[in-house]
Amino acid sequence: MKWLSIIVRCCVLMVVVSCSKSETAETHLDNAKAYITDSKIDEGIIELKNAITKAPKNNEARFLLGKLYLQQGSGIEAVKELEKAQELKYTSNKVTPLLARAYLITNSDEDVISLNEKALELPDDLKSQYLAYNILANIRIQDNASAKKSEQLSIQLSVSTTYSYLSTAYLLLFDNELDAAKKAVNKSLDIFPENPESVMLLAQINTALGLYAEVSENYLNYAKIQPKSRIIVLLLADAALKEKDYESAEKYADSILKSLPNQPYAHYIKSIVRFESQDYKAASMHAKQAELFGFNSPQLKLVAGASAYYLENFEQSYHHLSAIVQYLPAEHPALKMFAISQLQLGLISEITETLNDFTVSSKDDKQFLSTLSLQLAEIGAIDDAKKLAAKITSKDSDNAEENISTGILKLMLNDPSGVTNLQSALSLKPDMLSAQLALVSAALQVNDFDKALEISKTWQDKYPNNPGAFNILATVYLKQDKLDLAKVSLNKSLELSPKNYFAISNLINIALKQNEPAEATRLSELGLSVFPENEKMLELYYVVARTDLNRRDLATSKIKDIFESSTDDLAFGLLYAQVLIDQNNYKDALSILDSFEASISSPAKLWQLSVVAHRNINKGNGVSAVIDKWIKTNPYAVEPIILVLDQYMRNKDVESALSLVDKALSGYQKNNTMLKAAKMQILLDNGKLQSAKSFYPEFLDSDINEKVVGGVDGRILLLEKNYLKAIPLLKNFYESFPSGKNVILLAIAQKGAGSTDESISTLEDFLEVKGSNNNVRSILANYYLETQQEKAIPLYEKMLLERPDDIVVLNNLAWLNLENDNVELALKYSAEAIKLAPNHPNVIDTRAMVLLKSGRKIDAWQAIMKAYDITQGKDPSISLNYAEVLIANDKNQEAMAVLTRIKSKNIEIMNRKEQLTNRVNPKL
Known part of the structure; x- marks a missing residue:
């Protein structure tokens, strides 16, 4: 059976072959003509191809095939066959007009013009057709004189044809006389409604007139006349795009890409459609393809840049938008995208230039500038932040909400005039809690506790059932370290609003400070039940649980589970890394930290934890590299400079510390108040009086708290041994900033002025309020040695409990006990x-x-x-x-x-x- 099947197939093939051999080229040509007469174009093309296979030099077959291709809009195929027909000496009158059109639709303008000499021998009707093509070709190569000359020849012809009107329309369109051009082309179509060039020109005129619905109709008509034209499908897609008919536009683009996957304009249309559908990944891909295959336009750059922005690929967004940003109007949304991309890439100095002409015309614009200003301030670019903020804050407003946002922005940029805006907001809208809270915060920044309390209590009296009022009051008490009073306000707030993160979190902190572990545990359990996935609450929960191994493991497990469910969540990544560091698991912590890509916008905590982890791995060899990378990634960040500065000061390398600060202040940190204060402190701590006085004018030329300035004035007087003038300044400084160091400075001034007893009282009062501070105890003990040695011993003994290896304390205790004849204790110490x-x-x-x-x-x-x-x-x-x-x-x-x-x-x-x-x- 198998052999029989094979024999049957062979016989069939033999019959087919023998039949095929009997047909000649003429037979195929005759069949083709019959098919053409019956409008069976595809069958006619097949027969003509068979004829040419049998007789490659048959010029009629070549001509007819080229003509059919041209009728369907297949320009490249038409050129090939018509050129062969011309080469084989087919009738010139028939070939030349068609070949000219084939050249025209394939954009071979020079080739159209090269037929001019032959075309001049054509009859007038065919000459008119050629001259229309010649005019368009000359216009496209910008040879206007030749185009005009051809028009004159067309006018001189004895007949008015569809093509003579087409010629006139071409030149009218070129002169931007759109209405006249439309009339001329309509006359052309009246004579020959299926003239493809006239239909195409009408579509182009309607496009210029903005009549996109008519444009689509024109292109559809052209597609019927030239069904194989690929360009018309793109034009239809473009017209649909202009009509915002994205579904049709995408359908046309897809049909092109199916046969021509590298067609750039089709990819461009797809990128627009996908962008409008918010499919930014696909939009970006098609935009890249369009650019790769040679299409380049401002609109493509815009789509590519905006798509990359929404995909958070800020480098690509910057790349594409930078090519067109100078041409965008100041209010264009892409300008904002470009500025944010610059921020993400650390190109801070370019942002103010990008937004130089940007004007605020809406709430969104204000929010954009406000947010951008704060982000710049957050990374340390204060001057740039202030320049942008000035576009918002420089104008007065009679709107309460605008005043409060302006006031808060100013205060966050260390501009004290923000208080005026907040007060204006309250005068316009007295019940604004946010304005009251901001005013309290402003007062607390300068340690004006009286003002803060006045505002807080007024608000509480006015709104006794508002939990926010009690939170404001608690904020003041917390700042004053009055924990019991803060606790009362927070509990009242919690009573009024049980789901109250502020109250719960601060009550936990108070319980920890007051060494109430049971209460801290109760509150942390409450907090976690209300805020189970709040990163800050989980951090507090862990802090409370860390002393109990079982509860610590439970807290760790909760944090780990949340992080592993979303490993790209930076906040929980940092929290989990912090927990691992607390448990001395530095390598795993570093692995988590390294999984996040560092940028100029990365929080300082990412870098700080990385420094801590490296400090405990390989003897701290990686710390310098981390700090160097931090400074390189964000040259505006002050934290890494402070870390290096601290290391220099620990090593008592004062000159290197000063050199580092000077370098920073001459670069990106030129107006950084923290570094100016640090330099002044280094100079004063190391007794460099003249250098401090020389630096003083520059120190003053910044937004430094006036009480801090007073403290510096007092310290300079102290170094000059002008103790009496130094005392009131240092006393005010200490009362504003009650630290151990500041009380020591005051005590030294008091003792220098001859008031040893007063200096001792000052130090004793500090220790009574603040408790343990060995530096203060050490100074007080030294003063006791001069006048009240019996008080020095118990003070040193307290210090020894906290610093059992302190050589100075041990030595002084030995000497004091020797002086008091306590020989055994003296021997011991x-x-x-x-x-x-x-x-x-x-x-x-x-x-x-x-x-x-x-x-x-x-x-x-x-x-x-x-x-x-x-x-x-x-x-x-x-x-x-x-x-x-x-x-x-x-x-x-x-x-x-x-x-x-x-x-x-x-x-x-x-x-x-x-x-x-x-x-x-x-x-x-």
Whole structure:
């Protein structure tokens, strides 16, 4: 059966082949003509192709095939066959007009013009057709003179044809006489309604007139006349696009791309349609394809840039929009996209130039500028932020909402005039809680607690059932560290509004500060039940739970689960990394942190956690690289500079610290108040009085709190030892900013002015209110040593509980107990000090005198001799103690030699030298 099937197939094929061989080229040509007569174009084309296969030099077959191609709009195929017909000497009168049109629709304008000599031999009716094509070709190559000349030849012809009117219409359109051109082309169509060039020209005129519905109708008509024309499908798509008929436009573009996948204009249309459908990924892809295959237009750049923006591909958005941004009107939305792309790419200096002509004409515009200004301020570009903000804040308004937004923006940019706007907002709308809250915040910024309390209590009295009023009051109490009063207000707020994040979170913090773990736990459970996926609440929940291993693991698990459900959530990524760092899991924390791409807009916390993680891996070798990358990514960020500055100060490398600050202040941080304050502090802390005074004018030339300026004035007076003038300034500074360092400065000034008792009272009051502060205790203990030594010992003992390895505290305790004849305690403390600092001369000196007092004279001699050798006899106090120990060991001549070498202007030193000399002389 299988062989039989094969034999049957072979027989069939033989019959087909034998039949095929019997047909000649003439047969195929005759068949084609019959098909053409019956309007069976596709069948006619097949027969003509068969004829040409049999007789490649049959010029009639070539001509007829070219003509059919041309009738269907297949320009390239028509050119090929008509050129062959011309080459094979087919009748010139028939070939030339058709070949000219084939050249025209394939945009081969020079080839159209090259037929001019042959065309002039044509009969007038055919010559008229050619001249119409010639005019359009010359217009397209911008040879207007030749076009006009051809028009004159057309006018001189003996007949008026569809093409003579078409010629006139071409030139009228070129001269922008649209109505006249339309009349002329309609006359052309009256004579020959299916003239494809006339239909096409009518569509172009209607496009110029903005009659897009008529344009679509014209193109559809052209498509009927020229069904194989690919360009008409694109033109139909373009017309549909102009009519905002996106569905039809996409359908036409898809039909083109199906056969021509690299057609750039079809990709362009697809990009527009997909953009309008908010399918930005597809819009971006088609825009790229259009550009790749040679299409380039401002509209394409706009679509490509806007699509990339919505996809948050800011680099591509910037690339495309930068080519057209200079041509966009100031109010164009793409201008905002371009500015935000510049921000994301760190091109901060370009933003103000981009928005230089931008004018505010709507609430959206104000919101855009306000947000952008705050983002610039957040990354540290304060000057640029203020320039943009000025477009909003420079105008007065009688609208309460506008005044409050302006006021808040000003305050966030350190412009104190924002308070005036807030007050204006309240005068226009007295019940605005947001304005009241902003005024309280402004007062708290400058530590004006009285003003803040006045506003808060007024608001509370006015709105006793508004939880926000109690939150405002609690904010003031928290700032004053009055935790019990804050707690009362927060509980009342929580009572009025149980779903109250502000109240719950602050109550948790108060419970932690007041060491109430049970209450903190209760509140954290409450907070998590109300705000189960709030990142800040989860952070507090973990902080409360971290001391209980089981609860800590539960908190960690909750945070981990939320992060792993959305690993691109930066807030939870940072929280989980922070938790891992807290548990010393630095490598996993770093892995999470590295998964987020750093940019100029990255929060400082991302970098800070990365620094902490690197500091604990590989001996901290990666820290410098992280800080360098941070500065490079965001040159406006002050935090990395402060970190490096802190490291220099820890190493007591003052010159490097000052060099770093000077470099920053001469670059991106030129007006940074924090760095100016830091430089002034370094200069004052290190006693560089003249440098501080030289820097003072630049320090003043910034938005620095006047109370801080007063503190600096006081410190300069302190260095000048003008204690009486320094005291009121430093006192005011301390009261505004009650820190340990500031109370010490005040105490030093008071003591310098001769008020030792007052300085002691100042330090005691601070410790009573603030509690533990070893720096303050140390200064107070030193003052006690001068007048009330009995008070110094318990103070040092408290310090020792917090700093058990503090050599100074141990040494001072040993000496004080020695002075009070508490030899056993003196031995204990001196032994501990020696263990920590076996080569410190002062520690050895104290140990020697304690040993002497305990009766261990030889041990004392050996110890003090070591201290004396280390100081090379240049420390008078150690030398005197050495002489005393030598006398106790009956080494009087050696003691005398030591005493003889002691020289000092200190009266106490010289008196003791005299006493010891008198003890030696009687024995010599």
